[in-house]
Amino acid sequence: MDTSQHASPRTWAVAGLLATLAGLAVGHLVAALTAPRAAPLSALSDTVVAIVPLEVAHWFIDLVGTLDKPLLVIGLAVTVALLGGGIGRLWRTRPWLARAAVVAFAAVGAIAAVTRPGLGAAAAIPSLLAGAVVLVALQWWAARDAERTVTGRRGFLAAVGGVAAAAFGASWWATRIGPAAIEADRDQLVLPEPDAPAMEPGPVADFETEGLSSYITPNGDFYRIDTAITVPRIDVDGWSLRVHGMVDTERTYTMDDLLGRELIERDITLCCVSNQVGGDLVGNARWLGVSLAALLAESGVDPAADQLVSRSSDGWTAGSPTDLVFDGRDAMIAIGMNGQPLPVDHGWPARLVIPGLYGYVSATKWLTELELTTFDSYDAYWITRGWSTPRPIKTQSRIDTPRSKASAGTVAVAGVAWAQHRGISAVELRIDDGDWQPCELSDVATGDTWRQWLYEWNAPEGEHTLTVRATDGDGAVQTSEVQGVIPDGATGLHSVTVTVS
Template sequence: MGQHQQRRFTVGFGPRTRGVLLGMAAVLLLFGAADALTRVLGGTTSPLTAVGLLLIRLLPSDLVKLAIDLFGEADKIVLILSVGAGGLVLGGVLGGLLHRRRRTAVTVFALIGAGLVALVALRPESGPRDLIAAVLGVFLGAAVLALGIPRKPRKSRDAGLEPAEPAPADPTEPPEPGLRRRTVLILAGASALIGTAGLAVGQTVATVGRGAVDAARRFVLPTPVVTAAAVPAAAEVGVDGVAPFTTAQADLYRIDTALVPPAVDSETWELRVDGLVEEPFTLSFAELLEEPLEEHRITLTCVSNPVGGDLLGTGVWTGLPVRTLLARARPHPEADMVLSHSVDGFTASTPLEAMTDDRASLVAIGMNGEPLTAEHGYPVRLIVPGLYGFVSATKWVTRIEVTRFDRAEAYWTRRGWDARAPILVSSRIDVPGGLDVVDAGDIIVAGSAWSQGVGIASVQVRLDDGDWTDAELGAEVNVDTWRQWRLAVPVEAGRHALTVRAIGRDGTVQTAERRDPIPNSATGHHRVEFRAE
C-alpha cells in the first residue's frame, strides 16, 4: 500500500510538473529581481513596467477607457498584476516544455528576455541603470530555468551522443537524471520568494525613495510677482461631505500613462522651446526659477471623469506664464498648436491661442505653496485653464513644440480623442450620497459645479420629476475654479431622486444627453437616488 501511494505521488509530481514550477519561479525571479535592482540603482523602468507601458500604447482606446471607468486610479495596479499573471502563465508553459522540448523552451525564454531588455532600452526615460537591472534580472531567471533541464544519461554523455527522445515514464524504472523533487521544491520556492520580495522591495524602495527625494526637493518656491487671492469664506457652503474648495496635492487625482512616475533630476532637466518659431531656445530649471513667476488658482479636470465623478481638483499653481516663453520664441504666423512632450514619451496637443491669450496658462513648478511631487510632474508640468488635462496638463514636460494641428497628432488624438478638448459645463451632487437614508423633512442638497474659463452663473436642482429650483451658490473665486452650491429641499418619506444641472456665464445649459467620454468628456445630468424615513 505504501509503495502504491509513493508511485502515485511520483507520477503526480513528474518532470513536467517540476518544469512548470521552475518556469513560473524563473519569471517571478526575473520580474522581481529586475524591479528591485531598478529601484536600488536609481532607475525608472523595469521589464514589468516596460511591458505595461507597451500595452497602454497598443490597447484599443475603448479598452483603456473601460479600465479607467472600472478601476479609476487603480488601473495601473490592475495592469501590472495582469502583466505579472500573464508572465507566470507563460513561464509555466515554457517550464513544462523542458522535459521534452528543452531547446525550444530555452530559446523562447532567451528571446523573450532579449525582448524585455529591448523594451526597457527603447523607453525614452531609460538609462544604463535600467538596462543593467533588466539584463541581470533576465540572467537570473534564465539560470533558474536552465537548472531544470534534464541531464543526459551517463552512457550517452560518455559516447558523445544526444540521447534519444525519452519513452513514456514507467514508475517501476529509475527516475530520469535531473533535479530531485525536493531540490525542485527548494529551488522554485526560493526563487519565488526572492522574486516576490524583489517586487515588494522594488515598490517599497520606489515609494520610500520618492519620499526621500521629495523631501530633498523641498526647496522654497520663489516669491511670485503675482499672487493668488485668498479663498473667501463664502466660497465654502459649509456642508459636510462636499469636497474642500482647495485640494491637497496628495489628494489630487492622477490619471496618466506612466506606470511609475519618472525620477527627473532638476539639475539636468531642460525645457526646449522649438518648432515653428523664429528663436528656439532651451531653459534650465535654475533659469526658470529666476523668471517672474505667478500664482493662479485653477481647477483641473480629467476628460475621463464620469458624470458625477471626482477626477478633478483645485489648487494654487505657481509657475511662469507660457506666453512669456512663446513670446521669446516668436511663433510663425501659420502655427496654431503646441505639442508638449513629456520625459516618458507622452505628448499633448494644445491650441496655441490658449497659451498666448490672457488666461493663466503656466509652466508650473509648485502647487499650494509646495514644489510638485513626482506623481504630479516634478520638476515641471503644464497647466492650461479651460481645457481637459489630456491636452493641457502634461507632466514631466521637457519640450514645447510649436506646430500645426494638420501636421502633428498627440498621444490621445491618435486614439480618437478630441485634439482641442474645451471643458464643458458640469455639476455633481456630493450630499446626499447615492442610496443614502435620510430623515424626512427639509434636507440639505449640496455639491460643486464647474465651467473653467467661463464660470458658473447658476445651479438648479430637481426633486424626482418636479420643477427646477435655483440653488444657493458659494462665492465665485474666479472663472477658472469650481463653485460650490447648496439647497434645502423638503422631502416626504419614501424613495426619491435628485438631479442637478449647471448653467455657464455664457448661457450654456448643461446638457441632459448621456454620452461616453470619447471624444471629449462624458455628458449628462448627475442623478442621485435616496430614501427618506
C-alpha cells in the first residue's frame, strides 16, 4: 500500500509555489485574451512605478539602464512566488490564515489593475481568478496530503505544474499569434504613398563605415524608452484620436480619417532625455503621417493654449509647447516608420513626432488624445517627477568606431552628431591633447536628422584618447561642461580610449 507520513514543510512550500505559479499563469492567460495590462504582474509593476519615490526610481535607472522594467517584473515574480511558497507552508498548520493571505494578495492585484489608467472594473478579474486557482489548488493538495499517498502528491505536483506551463504558453500564444494578437491587423494595413515624400539627403548620406550607425536606424534596432510594463495592444478598428480642451470644436479621428488626409513623409531623429553622453538612446527614422498643425487647426486652437498635452492609451502624458507645433517644423501624427506601419513597440497605431524636442515632452506612443491647455494648469507625467518643462534638444556627438582597439595605420574614426531642428554644421576630433581637427560630414536634407562624420586617422601604436565635439547650425559649439541627464538632458564631450597595436 502506497502510504507515508504527512508531507514535510518543504514539500508544502513547493506545493504553494506551484499553486501560485499556476494562478499567475491562468491570470495572465485571461488578461492576454482581454486586457494584457491587467495581468497580475503587469498591474503590480505599473503600480510600483507609479508610487516609488522619485529618488529611488532615478537611482535604479542609473544602475541598470533600460533593464529597469524587465528586472522589476522579474523581481516581483520571484517575490510573489516566494510568498506563495510561504503560504504553502502556512497552510500546513494554519489553513484559514493561509486562505486569508491568498485572498489579500489577490485583492492587492485586483486593486492595482483597476486603478491603472485606461482599465475598468473588469481588470480585477485576472488577479481574482489567479487567487481562486491558488485556493483550489492548495485545497486539493491538502486533500492529497490527508490521504498520505506519495502517488497522489506527485500527481498533484505534476498536474499543477502542467497547468502553469500550459497557461503561460497559451498566454504567450494569445498575445503573439492567437486571438489577442494585433500583428495581423497591423500587417493588413497597406500604407499609401506619401503625398509629400521625404527629401532625399544626398548621395553620401551614409559613409557605410564598419561600426558606424547607419543614416536610417532599422525598426528592430530603434531604441525604446517608455513607462509601459506591458506594451498596449490596440485594436485599430476601435481606435480613435480625440482633440479637445481649449478649442472651438472638439473632434475625433479614426485611422481611416488619417489615411484619407494628406500624408507627409519626413526623416526625423528622436532622442531620449535620459541618453547619456555617448549613449545609444537616439535613432533616425523615416516617418509617415499627417501634419499635426493642420489637424489641430481644424478644431480652432485658442491662442491662450500654450501647451499641447498628448495622452497614450495607458494614460501616460507629455506636454509640448503649442507654438512649436505651429512654427513650421514637421510635427506629425505618425502612422508609419521606415516604410512599414508603426511597430507595436513604437506606438501602433499612431504616435506623436515633434522634431527638436526630447521624447519625454513630445513623442507619445499609442496616442489617443490631444488636449489644448496651459502649462500653468497641467503638469505632464515626467514634469511631476522632477524633469524640466520642455527644452530644445542639446547638441551631442558620439564616437561609434573605434571604441577600444585599432591596428596601427589608417583608422576610420566615425560617429554621428545631432542637434535636431538646428542641424549640424561641423564636427571636430581631438586626438590626445592635440588640436581640434575638422571631420568630413555626410549629406543631409534637413536639420531634423543626425549627421554622420568621418576622420581618417594615421594611428601610431600606443594608447590614445579620442574626443569629439560638434557645432550646430546656429554656430554654437557643443559644451564641454558635464551635466547629468536630470533635469533636461546630459551635456559634455564623448571620449574613448583606444589601444593601437
